[in-house]
Amino acid sequence: MSAPPISELTDRARDIFRLVVEGYLESGQPVGSKTLAGDTGLNLSPASIRAVLADLESTGLLSAPHTSAGRMPTETGLRLFVDGMMRVSEPTAEERAAIEGRLNGNGPIEQALEQTSAILSDLSGAAGMVMVPTRDQKLAQFSLVDLGQGRALAVLVSEDGNVENRVIELGGTLGPGLLEQASNYINAKLAGRTLNEAGASILKEITAGKSQLDEASKSLVERGLAVLSEDASQRPVLIVRGQANLLDDAAMQDIDRVRSLIEDLESKQSVAELLESAREAEATRIFIGSENRLFALSGSSVIASPYRDREGRVVGVLGVIGPTRLNYARVIPMIDLTARSLGKLIG
Template identity: 70%
Template sequence: MHSLPVTELTTRAREIFRRVVEGYLTTGQPVGSRTLAGGGELNLSPASIRSVLADLEGQGLLSQPHTSAGRMPTEVGLRLFVDGMMQMSQPTREEREAIERSLTEPGPIEAALAATSAALSDLSACAGVVMVPAHEPLLAQVTLVPLSPGRALAVLVGQDGGIENRIVDLPPGLPPGALEEASNYITAHLAGRTLGEAARLMQAQIASGQSALDAASADLVKRGLAVWSQDAQRRPVLIVRGQANLLDDTALGDLERVRSLIDDLESKQSVAQMLDLAREAESTRIFIGAENRLFALSGSSVIASPYRDREGRVVGVVGVIGPTRLNYARVVPMVDFTAQSLGRLIR
């Protein structure tokens, strides 16, 4: 069933529908007519409200778990609310700072991505996911750029035009020009090789004394290449953090759904394929329940946003996975901010 445009709802129906959805997203419980009438803002009797609720149910926007319960939004209703009625709230300063702190994790970029996924999971109370490139490019250029005392950014440019970054800890007392010397040496001697090949060859040259580098520069080259030493085939295609957040109080009454969701998350390749659908999106995408076949049985929602390099190319996807009862207005901007922050990291 497709959702009707929100403009086709009467003002009264739109307001009652909004209150039901917001109440359900806040409490996880169906919202009844007496609750809606209790505040007095609607200026309607419970009987009048029940009539509107019945109409909304007939339109496929609300459902009633059983005859004595209130109403809750269907997946169609949630889509209508998200697309046409939701008022976004921007991440707080504390939330932005927590996300940005996670991006300073030293070492391979995967470490920063894992920390970012964990931070997003903690803030959203969902499972945080980050999809990273799985291919291993051929080396075209490596540049070591000073970041702060004791740290540098190793920028790798692949022959395919892809760019990857690593944070490198610098040895104390590094002489002036050492970063440039090491960058030039790596580029001149190792261009056209994979990262694994480059690291092995560089280690062999330094060990045999064939590198023509002084001790400080040789150490810097080893540090610059060591952060890429993990074989590309062993890199995680998908980083998932915070699965325990899915086991909240509401999950206790629906263990089969949660079990299905955990099984879905264990199939990382399938999740990565699903997230790949967000790669071509201009902004954050929201998949609600059965809108994505992978999570149709578990009835879960996915909020995902692509992140890009400095050339505007999509290099990965970041997002959260959780129950359909998400605070979409808060989590969607949070995921979007995380994607923008990741984009700044890999520039």
């Protein structure tokens, strides 16, 4: 059912709808007419409020759980509220200090990514998620070091000074100068290129028989590139922290939903694909309940934002996942601030 435009709701209906949603997001419980007739400034009788609640229910914006006389927003109602009625609150000074203090640039970027996920979890009360940035960096130097027993250490140095080491299983005895010849050949081809670019060019030249390498060196180069490329493709793409936050008292009343959510989170590649859809967004994206296929069964919401490097290029996505009663007004600006803070650390 599609929601009616906000303009079609009367002022009274808008006020009551907003109070129901805000009350539900704060408590996680349906909101009744007696509560609304209390200290909310409506100046309406419970009977008048019940009539408006019934109208809002008939439009698909509210629902009434069978165990309660109160009302709670449907996914359609939450979407209407988030898009047109929500009053966003900026992060508090304490939240800002917590985010900026823990993302201070000390330590490797992997540590910052772990910290980011933990920060989002701690401050939102949900599970924090960070997609590892694609680090398709341009390379400056490559070398192969003999480790003995048919193994070599491949050392990659990027233009920004990042160093990565990978052990290559070669088998057999390496001939004199073989590693040096292969290293020199790869170095000459990769300078200023990414690994993917250099690898494609080198393999094309080898396949076409245009390289000056002997057969042993060709084999070494091919195996080295294969190991490096395979390693990059198998790195974890997602860091998730704070799954325990999803197991609150309200969630435990619906253990099947929680079990479904935990299973979904364990499918990190699928979660990464969902977050990937937020990469090109100019602002934070919000997926409520069944709006996303992955978390449709668990009835969860995802709030995600891209983060950029210092040149403004999108390199990853971060966000939180939790019940649909997330405090959207508080969490959205917090995610925006975290994305900006993390982006300052990305080269």
